[in-house]
Amino acid sequence: MEKRHADLIAEQLEERIFDGTHSDGDRLDEVRLAEHFGVSRTPLREALQRLARSGLVELIPRRGAFVRQPGPVELLEMFEVMAEMEAACGRLAAKRISDAALAELHSANEKCQAAVSAQNTDDYYAENEKFHKIIYQEAGNGFLAKETGNLHRRLQPFRRQQLRFRGRMAQSMSEHKAILEALEAGDSEAAAHALRGHVAIQGEKFHSLMAGLKNAAE
Amino acid sequence: MEKRHADLIAEQLEERIFDGTHSDGDRLDEVRLAEHFGVSRTPLREALQRLARSGLVELIPRRGAFVRQPGPVELLEMFEVMAEMEAACGRLAAKRISDAALAELHSANEKCQAAVSAQNTDDYYAENEKFHKIIYQEAGNGFLAKETGNLHRRLQPFRRQQLRFRGRMAQSMSEHKAILEALEAGDSEAAAHALRGHVAIQGEKFHSLMAGLKNAAE
DNA sequence: AGTTGGCATCTTGTATACAAGAATGTTGAC
């Protein structure tokens, strides 16, 4: 074996939670999952502990592992934190970003624009991802980049929902433009403000989306 | 057993790393530690994984667990992130804080002042802690409060060093005053700015402290 | 009938046994 089983199991379990195989509140039976994945309980327990650290699973002593999908409230909270962290990245990146990175941002943004014109949400999503990742990196703070990337990844499945909103991609593009300009100008406050708004609006959109699902209107 | 061994082991190991029993780069031998703590390798490995998630230990596949104390660079990065997170707490708390919490902040601050007058660093530290915790809570975002608390805890051993600086406590008090005024006025930007500066300066002080250790001057 | 206590069973937490990869030391050849 070239890679540890526990790692693979963790990824697969994560996948199964995201795709709804295990929904919120479900108890994850160690022995069943172990035999399902064809391993013993030991690596499976390792995987569960990992997911617990990521927040996907709650590990209650002597009770077991329970799927813990963030509810609407927690999700809003997470988006709010995401907004603040991206703002922080922007604040720092404005002072530290390299010309090469700025060029990359321009490139990603143009591809984004192309994707919008082509109505290609997949491409848009990929380039948008790249756009933000560059900013994380250029904040010049490895710890911040790592933490922000973690949260980003955790919100990924929910973030994607946003793109369904009519006109969201176009609006997002104009927000990107403001971000880019602030970074180019080295204006920390403007960059932070633009990024905060850019991400915060996603949380709000998400909120509307969930409300919309209940009302079945709009 | 009322509590899981792995939890206790994790805490004790953390303690041993902080107090220097295991220094940076040391390999943590599973069997030796297991017999030292009087448990088997299984709970010890669990503990190691936990510490790995906290960042105290690096887990290299098929190689073992190595103590990974943050170096000066990473530490500065962490303080920088801490500053941004506290700023975020302040920004949100300015809009959401309750009158009761404001009263508590005043109270903590007064006790802080008393501790400064009495040159009592322990009391100062405790009340300062309370002061910040209240702000985390009053940000009205459970997720943010949790994450900020985590980082705070992780920086705790380093943070404490700051108080050794002559005049730091007094300076800190005046910063607290600015924070409090901003929160009372509901001024998000001012609160964020004040808190960011308040924490950032700790990182800088720490930097000086480390440089001072090398130069053996001042 | 409701409640409570005890028992059976199930599940987690821990220990130990086993397998496989990595490190190291030795021996042989050049």
Add this chain to the structure above:
DNA sequence: GTCAACATTCTTGTATACAAGATGCCAACT
């Protein structure tokens, strides 16, 4: 004398066996 290949040994990763807490059910008692 040095380098390399092999074998030995050590350590991690995994499986299984065992112990102990938790859950649920049934019966007996109020």
